[in-house]
Amino acid sequence: MKITLKSTLCALSTALIVTTGASAHHAVQAQFDVQQIETFTGVMTDVELINPHPYFHLDVDTGNGQIENWSVESVALQALRRAGLLKQLRVGETFTIEGHPSRNGEPIYLMVAITLPDGNRLTMRSSDPASR
Secondary structure (H helix, E strand, O other), rough: OOOOHHHHHHHHHHHHHHHHHHOOOOOHHHOOOOOOOOOEEEEEEEEEEEOOOOEEEEEEEOOOOOEEEEEEOOHHHHHHHHHHOOOHHOOOOEEEEEEEEOOOOOOOEEEEEEOOOOEEEEEOOOOOHHOO
């Protein structure tokens, strides 16, 4: 069987494209402990409306007067827009977050639900890992 340079390059290019696309999205279970949900309240300090996942940053009182800035990975930007949440994410307002904690202990969470300053609670993703 004769293998040409052209067919080899074609096969390598295809493999590269497929593996690059497959690695573009992280595995939620690898970064976050989806078996746990923690709830915390903090003051919004920054909203990063970036793709594929926006991030919220909140100052959280961890006790003893210690304030730490925690990060929350959200659902996709389009999902926030459809939920009407974008206009309600205001810096300086207090929010309660329910989320899966980071596996490495850093103050980074994957948002499951958010309670707005007016008390309205929005579920953003199922807390059941089996439903993913």
